[in-house]
Amino acid sequence: MFQARIFVTLKDGVLDPQGAAVKTALTSLGYERVADVRVGKYIVLSLGHSNREEAEKEVREMCERLLANPVIENYFFELQEVSS
């Protein structure tokens, strides 16, 4: 069994209204030293695979097809073996 931790972020240069809203909120709470905020997704998958290469290939595919929008988003992931 593997656990995949996937991080999906907007590409540099893509407007992040959610990040901007969080920044405004933090500033109004008094956190003046926050220079920039970017908000992305953090997805944790539990996989029944027994083979690491296969799991890695499939997670990459899932990211490309569903979890991330490759036009405006970057993704990266970490794969960790877990005891079933």
Add this chain to the structure above:
Amino acid sequence: MFQARIFVTLKDGVLDPQGAAVKTALTSLGYERVADVRVGKYIVLSLGHSNREEAEKEVREMCERLLANPVIENYFFELQEVSS
């Protein structure tokens, strides 16, 4: 300058409809070995702090007050010094 990478996840036992929807979508795409999906937030803050302890304290505070809902969500973060 520091960069904080914050991970906000739903606590175990809290229903995750977004995760359930992603799991259904992945299964219907043929990824049958996905056992569980949890979707959280990944927030990257750029901070103007020069002191690590101070930055850490302030990020923890921001998580408690705004970025996470401590009733239903867990959070953890990593702090990394970056060149300004």
